[in-house]
Amino acid sequence: MKILLPLFAVVALVVIAFVGVQANLQAFFGIVIPYAAVAIFIIGFIVRVFRWGSSPVPFRIPTTAGQMKSFAPWIKQNKIDNPSSRLGVFARMALEVLVFRSLFRNTKTELHDGPKLVYGSEKFLWLAGLAFHWSFLIIFVRHFRFFMQDVPTVIQIMESLDSFLQIGAPLLYLTDVVLVGAVTFLFLRRVVMPQIKFISLPADYFPLFLILGIALSGILMRYFTKVHIVGVKELVMGLLSFSPVIPAGIGSVFYIHLFLVSALLIYFPLSKLMHMGGVFLSPTRNMANNSREVRHINPWNYPVHVHTYQEYEDEFREKMKKAGLPVEKE
Amino acid sequence: MKNAGTIVIVVVVGFVAFFGFPFYYNIGKANEAPKLKFDTPAILEWEKVNGKKECVEPKEFMRGEHMQMLNQWRDSVVRNADRVYVNSQGRSFTMSFQNTCMNCHSNKKDFCDKCHNYLGVKPYCWGCHIAPKEKQS
Numbered sequence: 001m002k003i004l005l006p007l008f009a010v011v012a013l014v015v016i017a018f019v020g021v022q023a024n025l026q027a028f029f030g031i032v033i034p035y036a037a038v039a040i041f042i043i044g045f046i047v048r049v050f051r052w053g054s055s056p057v058p059f060r061i062p063t064t065a066g067q068m069k070s071f072a073p074w075i076k077q078n079k080i081d082n083p084s085s086r087l088g089v090f091a092r093m094a095l096e097v098l099v100f101r102s103l104f105r106n107t108k109t110e111l112h113d114g115p116k117l118v119y120g121s122e123k124f125l126w127l128a129g130l131a132f133h134w135s136f137l138i139i140f141v142r143h144f145r146f147f148m149q150d151v152p153t154v155i156q157i158m159e160s161l162d163s164f165l166q167i168g169a170p171l172l173y174l175t176d177v178v179l180v181g182a183v184t185f186l187f188l189r190r191v192v193m194p195q196i197k198f199i200s201l202p203a204d205y206f207p208l209f210l211i212l213g214i215a216l217s218g219i220l221m222r223y224f225t226k227v228h229i230v231g232v233k234e235l236v237m238g239l240l241s242f243s244p245v246i247p248a249g250i251g252s253v254f255y256i257h258l259f260l261v262s263a264l265l266i267y268f269p270l271s272k273l274m275h276m277g278g279v280f281l282s283p284t285r286n287m288a289n290n291s292r293e294v295r296h297i298n299p300w301n302y303p304v305h306v307h308t309y310q311e312y313e314d315e316f317r318e319k320m321k322k323a324g325l326p327v328e329k330e
Numbered sequence: 331m332k333n334a335g336t337i338v339i340v341v342v343v344g345f346v347a348f349f350g351f352p353f354y355y356n357i358g359k360a361n362e363a364p365k366l367k368f369d370t371p372a373i374l375e376w377e378k379v380n381g382k383k384e385c386v387e388p389k390e391f392m393r394g395e396h397m398q399m400l401n402q403w404r405d406s407v408v409r410n411a412d413r414v415y416v417n418s419q420g421r422s423f424t425m426s427f428q429n430t431c432m433n434c435h436s437n438k439k440d441f442c443d444k445c446h447n448y449l450g451v452k453p454y455c456w457g458c459h460i461a462p463k464e465k466q467s
């Protein structure tokens with residue numbers, strides 16, 4: 001049920017878009033829904049990040065994998081894993097976002113005969129994750145050819161690199177193959193490994209199915225049931241210039257693709273996909289470990305009125321002297 | 331340390347820079363689909379003989395499938411030495427890129443390139459096949 005429910009949800013989205021197009025609701029699926037989806041995405045994203053940003057960050061979290069900066073010159077600091085400067089933090093964050101460094105350290109735990117507990121390196125999740133995210137990004141950027149009147153050279157270079165094997169016509173994009181392969185692996189991982197299956201929720205399967213649906217509908221219309229691509233670009237340019245048009249004869253696969261993408265945009269700020277923004281706010285990644293150099297004041301401390309010893313002595317000096325107690329100032 | 335304000339500003343600037351790119355990139359450029367021309371001597375000649383302008387297959391089919399068709403033509407000629415294509419109306423064409431397609435569409439700049447540039451498609455064919463001399467009436 002945990003798997004079937006999200007699967008049916010994605011199938012339902014496909015059916016809704018298909019039926020809608022058959023009922024001539026192109027303007028709804030091609031104009032209203034995409035505008036609403038983009039608005040929800042942007043506003044929802046900002047609200048989520050704002051809420052995270054409003055929570056106080058009381059202290060630095062030094063439990064990171066590397067030697068902290070020390071006063072002893074012969075102890076070498078690990079400047080990236082345990083940075084004390086902004087530049088180090090930037091490098092650590094960049095590596096985390098671009099190559100998923102902490103996922104690279106992923107381990108698996110196994111119980112061997114003995115009984116013996118063994119921790120081994122587990123790189124497939126990292127590899128599939130990286131392949132998935134990078135091919136998604138490249139496909140997304142390649143799509144900008146539909147969004148710009150003259151297609152910039154950078155995007156044309158990306159297209160030719162992505163299709164450099166020159167298989168078939170239209171040329172096969174490698175990222176299409178990689179994306180579908182990686183998403184399938186990430187799905188199978190949740191089904192095949194019993195521990196992972198146990199902790200997986202519908203909210204874990206739904207985005208996988210949705211993205212797979214988007215990719216498959218895109219691949220379907222590029223290589224198999226063709227759509228009227230000149231019409232697609234007219235529609236997109238109409239949306240961007242706020243004078244929407246619905247060109248005739250685009251083909252229903254496009255509206256299915258677009259509806260699934262809109263669903264993804266709407267779902268994004270409500271779900272775990274917000275890790276896109278959240279990764280930048282991870283406390284163990286985005287703070288320099290300078291607890292010994294800088295005084296960090298807990299933001300929710302009450303202002304405490306401090307009565308120092310000097311003030312105490314000033315107040316009670318005479319009484320203390322009378323009682324024979326030692327005082328610092330005569 | 332609370333920094334919601336800064337973070338929201340960074341996110342908004344990021345959104346404007348990245349997702350806003352198509353908006354300001356397109357400013358001042360007309361949203362116009364390519365206008366294709368079907369007025370080459372060979373097409374007009376065909377129109378005189380057959381009464382209407384026609385392609386190898388219906389227009390809707392050609393739009394989506396022309397690249398696959400060229401691929402099939404190439405395989406058929408180069409691998410099987412079969413140069414005859416019979417279309418859905420039963421009419422025969424010689425399968426030749428330069429002598430059939432580009433004979434009618436001898437206005438490459440106003441036809442193939444118009445569409446391809448609009449969508450950023452760059453077929454690699456012209457490194458070997460010779461583009462026709464631009465002809466149109």
Ligand code: HEM
Pocket residue numbers: 136139140142143146173175176179214215216217218219221222223229232236254257258261264
């Ligand atoms: C989350 C964002 C999206 C993803 C992951 C995605 C994915 C894909 C994939 C994998 C393909 C196969 C061909 C290729 O790789 O270029 C494709 C094709 C296509 N997509 Fe998307 N897509 C997205 C958003 C959009 C949007 C917003 C539009 C337009 C409004 C769109 C319109 C198209 C069209 C027209 C094709 C066919 C391209 C062709 O025939 O060359 N996609 N998409």
